[in-house]
Amino acid sequence: MSTGPLLHFTPKEGFLNDPNGLVQSNGLWHLFFQWNPTALEAGNQHWGHAISRNLYNWNHLPTALFPNEDGGLIFSGSAVVDKHNTSGLFKDSHGRIPTNTEGRIVLIYTTHYDDLETQNIAYSPDGGITFIKYENNPVININESQFRDPKVFWHEETKHWVMVVALAQKLRIAIFRSSNLKNWEKVSEFGPAGLLGIQYECPDLFRLPIENTEDHRWIMVVSINPGSHINGGSMIQYFIGDFDGITFTPIDKIARIFDYGSDFYAAQTFSNVPNNQVISIGWANNWSYASDVPAKQYRGIMSCPRELSLRSMPVNSEAQELVLVQRPYNTEALKHPLSEPYPLALETVSEFPPTSICGTRFYLCATIPVSATDSEKLEFMRLRWSATSDVLGNKQYIELGYRFSDGAVYIDRGSSEASWKNPMYSERSISNLPAILIDDKMMVDFGILMDQSVVEVYGNHGGKVFTNTYHFSEGSEDSPLKYYYLALPRAAKLVKANVLPLFTKVPK
Amino acid sequence: MSTGPLLHFTPKEGFLNDPNGLVQSNGLWHLFFQWNPTALEAGNQHWGHAISRNLYNWNHLPTALFPNEDGGLIFSGSAVVDKHNTSGLFKDSHGRIPTNTEGRIVLIYTTHYDDLETQNIAYSPDGGITFIKYENNPVININESQFRDPKVFWHEETKHWVMVVALAQKLRIAIFRSSNLKNWEKVSEFGPAGLLGIQYECPDLFRLPIENTEDHRWIMVVSINPGSHINGGSMIQYFIGDFDGITFTPIDKIARIFDYGSDFYAAQTFSNVPNNQVISIGWANNWSYASDVPAKQYRGIMSCPRELSLRSMPVNSEAQELVLVQRPYNTEALKHPLSEPYPLALETVSEFPPTSICGTRFYLCATIPVSATDSEKLEFMRLRWSATSDVLGNKQYIELGYRFSDGAVYIDRGSSEASWKNPMYSERSISNLPAILIDDKMMVDFGILMDQSVVEVYGNHGGKVFTNTYHFSEGSEDSPLKYYYLALPRAAKLVKANVLPLFTKVPK
CATH class of the missing domain: 2.60.120.560 (Exo-inulinase; domain 1)
Incomplete structure (x- = not known):
């Protein structure tokens, strides 16, 4: 049997797709992932779970989220550390808030039915090992069947949680905000923008420093599938702009491409990383053939973890443009x-x-x-x-x-x-x-x-x-x-x- | 020897690239083209010339523009019919203006030196058979080495000639205007926009009706080479917007792709076509391998002439977007x-x-x-x-x-x-x-x-x-x-x- 890649995450069995819930907590990197444990193709979506101290060696943990009893599947989403218990979810059986604020992990995910997709949350009672679905889910239901992949982060300037989430077939990214992760207000939309494709999925929005400056910009990431020019299937584009907590405003009209290979999709950045380090992982695959690549025990791998920054780079001898720079995380540690x-x-x-x-x-x-x-x-x-x-x-x-x-x-x-x-x-x-x-x-x-x-x-x-x-x-x-x-x-x-x-x- | 394509234009010999100077005059379609008559690869650029009554059968005419005596090569450009003799170039030896206003063809082209590109004009003394370079060329010199491919049209609302021309390595399209084709004023710039690549070339700007409506939009066409995602070389993107004679303003943030195949570049629309019909021809090739495809007597062909319109089309079951629609011109005439x-x-x-x-x-x-x-x-x-x-x-x-x-x-x-x-x-x-x-x-x-x-x-x-x-x-x-x-x-x-x-x- 194949040993498979060792520096790239794979599940032990079943079908893996999007990275979900990337978060650092108590010095551990958590990687959740879209997972079908019962077949080598998509369907029956769970959230698998693994942790690592170095982003390369992963320990598998018990399944984090199972499909609902009513058949609702668990589609992609993200994770945050709710340090200040804004959600009020972190109380023990005695009503006391656990003292380890770093362990207050909340997952934000899509529940999928054939005719409805809603946004939901779950929280960990034990610092990130197991998760309890919130009893008043969904937290957002706008009666949309193509509404998924919430990515949530804390926006310090406006003291709000911000969610970017795809209205997939409207080719729009909706922006919501909340003070408690439970009550969400829609504040703006972005798109269609850049390349069209047939659906937009898996948005991300984060701040990046510009190398060799004190400045920064915001990056809006939009995954496209199907219908991209890469094998007719999956790719990621991104936009550089400003974000005021409400609206994302591109600084230019350029549609930039995240990765030029055949296999990079649904990338997401880790939340709660110290020192403003921005680390991203994508799914190294393409929906155009993901169900057909050779597999035995498992199918689907993640990309290498990548540290991101912005750099002003020459396009030719006259023009410079800002470009997303990606480097494999801590390659020094990998060298024998x-x-x-x-x-x-x-x-x-x-x-x-x-x-x-x-x-x-x-x-x-x-x-x-x-x-x-x-x-x-x-x-x-x-x-x-x-x-x-x-x-x-x-x-x-x-x-x-x-x-x-x-x-x-x-x-x-x-x-x-x-x-x-x-x-x-x-x-x-x-x-x-x-x-x-x-x-x-x-x-x-x-x-x-x-x-x-x-x-x-x-x-x-x-x-x-x-x-x-x-x-x-x-x-x-x-x-x-x-x-x-x-x-x-x-x-x-x-x-x-x-x-x-x-x-x-x-x-x- | 190969008969070659018969419904697609090819030169008799040498190397063909961009279509140039597409214009209808006195019921004849004129096709000029980037042409190296002395080798099967680019270099020594002339303007070749052919005419047709139906856009499929072409008669070759004498070379329209030769390189300058000082070595300046003739790069791409366009043609207009100066019906009202705004340029004052159409006087015979007796100082009289020829009566056939349809024959007053002016070519607008780039002269290329290694360190300088300028815009120039030439006019026909004989209704479009031969051309005389204007004695006070260049008409635009802004001391740029990457400044080429002027496309000129008459903007009726502002009663001006408008030129779109590429600042190739600045990834910008400059817009100039003129009342007489000789004196030009820069009025705006567009870009970078959509996909970057390494250079922008061969812009076009024209008005298109939206099918089944009384409405129209303007289309800004930008060719990209090298560095596009199509074979690493050549492709065309376009933008839909409004144009007031000064500024092109996109109606949305979408970067649309003109043709999804490997071989379509430098497309240009015909000027002076009756009934607002918009007909376009592109170069069916890709700079990434244009000099290496098999050839004997000639190398390089044009695309089929295509009639263009705008259509609101479904992207998926929820979204509609305006799309450039292309149809082979008058296929009925081709059927045996x-x-x-x-x-x-x-x-x-x-x-x-x-x-x-x-x-x-x-x-x-x-x-x-x-x-x-x-x-x-x-x-x-x-x-x-x-x-x-x-x-x-x-x-x-x-x-x-x-x-x-x-x-x-x-x-x-x-x-x-x-x-x-x-x-x-x-x-x-x-x-x-x-x-x-x-x-x-x-x-x-x-x-x-x-x-x-x-x-x-x-x-x-x-x-x-x-x-x-x-x-x-x-x-x-x-x-x-x-x-x-x-x-x-x-x-x-x-x-x-x-x-x-x-x-x-x-x-x-």
Whole structure:
């Protein structure tokens, strides 16, 4: 049986989709998730639950939310720590409020019926292990059948809880506010905006610092599915703006894309994180083929946890725009202390050093200068990994291609069982990663996090990210990608392309 | 040698890119085009010229604009008929103004140097056959190196000529106005807006009627290259708004996509067309691989001429949005009178009737009901064409795939020489075409215009269009796609799927 990815969260069994209820509490990271424990496809939605001290090693906890007795399913939502007991839900059997204010976790979620979706809350009597559905649910019912995925946060300036929630088929994000998590007032709407698709889902709204400034902006995140240009299915767009507690106002007319790969959806940020750190996790999948990718015991994985910021980046030699920057959280902690980084060989089929723990899990860093000379040659970089030494012949491979002349880039996940079964599982994602100025030279920078069955490419120091899953035939899932081939244009000088072997299991 | 497409314009030789100077004059359609007569790739840019009475049969005319003696190249631009001689350019050697006001064609174009781009004009002394560059060019010089592609039209309400022109690397569209085509005043800017990419090019701005209303809106068209999500290269987005002669104001925050295929760029509308008809032609190619597609004598083709309108269309069961609708111009004129439409066979490899003129050039109409039952089965329609009877085995094929459950759609152009040579030439375009209400049933509708080396899919009566070129190995270019295979889910009843054989050459 496959070991599966180790640095990326998966359920023990069943079908996983959206991350839910991301919250830090008492130093622990809580990850809830859309979960069907009884089948390998969506349906019978529960909230699964896991906790971690480092965002990489997860301990599974008991199911947090079960479907209602009347058949209502538990769709996506979020979590907050109600430190000041604004909800009044945190009283013990003696009427006393538990002293550990950090443990007062409230979940806010959608209950789904075929003809109705409502917003509901649940609270933990034991600091985040078990949850009790609020007796007067729903807390919001506006008689809508497509009304879901509440994300709630505390807005300090106006001293209110704020909820963004999707009116999915109206292509609008509704904004509600509340002083107690129970009584909600609708205060504004945002959208349609940017790309349309067929439905908007899983909104998020959060404040981000702008790198190297004292300034910040608000980010409105809108997931689109189905009908996006990415495999006809799922993608995420975002908008940069200001938020006054009532209304989100974009600062420009730009529709920005969160992740350019095939597999990144429904991303949500953690609440209650100290020091204004903003950490996000998405579902590394695409509804266009999520039910058809190979699976045995479980199906569906989360992206790597990512630290977010805003950066003013060059779009070309004349224009700068603010861009969401994503970096894998605390990669230093992932590196195996016994393995030194080592450089990649050129133009030969090579094997990762047998002494390394490398092969299925590594972080590869490459920074490559793009000279004007190279630029005119339409030359490519190709970096391909395979489980067998027949790297260039084996149909099961991962390949990154980059064209120096115009920044065109692709990630090819080879020929796989998933592509045989579902024609919307495209083998190749093509986009663009322009060179940027690094150390006074035009350079392109790649950080590639590979963890058996998912590859995340963090281009230009996280300024443009591509997340693609890959699914070889079932028999080969355990084979590490320990062979590689790297071709670079002759004129391009490789500044560094080091492989950093990662722990197969992060030490606790 | 390949006969090439016959219903789509190509040059006789050399490299063709953007359509330029589209104008109707004295009942003739003029098509100018970016043209390198001396090589099969961009460079040494001229304006080629052709005329037509029906937009399908073209007569080549002498080169309209040659590079300047100082090396300045002639980049893209537009044409107007200066009926009232506002420019004062139309005087004969006796100082008299020629009586044929319809023949007073002025071209507005960019002169390109490595470090400077300016706007310039040229006029015809002979009703549109030859052109003289204005002696006091440039008419606009703002010392910009990335400032090009002027599109000019007459704005009747303010009695001014209006120019939209790209500040390509500032990702802005500048708006200028003039009373005489010689003296221009900058009045506003639009952008960045919608999707970013690396450069904005080839803007257009025009008024469109909204179907079934007395109302209209203005459309701002912005081509993006490089850096779009379509093969990392070229695409077109558009915005719907109002225009008062000075400022374009979008009516919403939506970034709409002009064409969802791999090959549609730099589209421009014809000026001086009677009855407010709006006809557009784009370049059916993508800069990401335009220099690498197979070619012998020439490289580059135009899209089919398309009649444009605005329609309020359902996005899903709750939302309606205005959408640009595109229909091939006057398809009735293309149909061969001796060939009857005939239905496609199901589930067998079949040959188009040998008596038909079909095979490389046809218009296929299919309207298919999407019942709820089908919808739950994740079943596909596959329609594949091939030049050999081994339709399902031959690697050179065109296939349209459609999934009834969610509207996911793909166009696969098979394995070709172009894909071997350039990894950004993706074989499969994937998008989405939701079912719409037709005759009180949820239906999906396809109009497929196939003309040797290009396929245009007009989905949902033109509400969503996909343009893809295809390039089989050179030896097979002349082989008509006369075999096909159509698989439909059992439960889907085909209402109609007729093939309309088209003239190989439209009668004059």
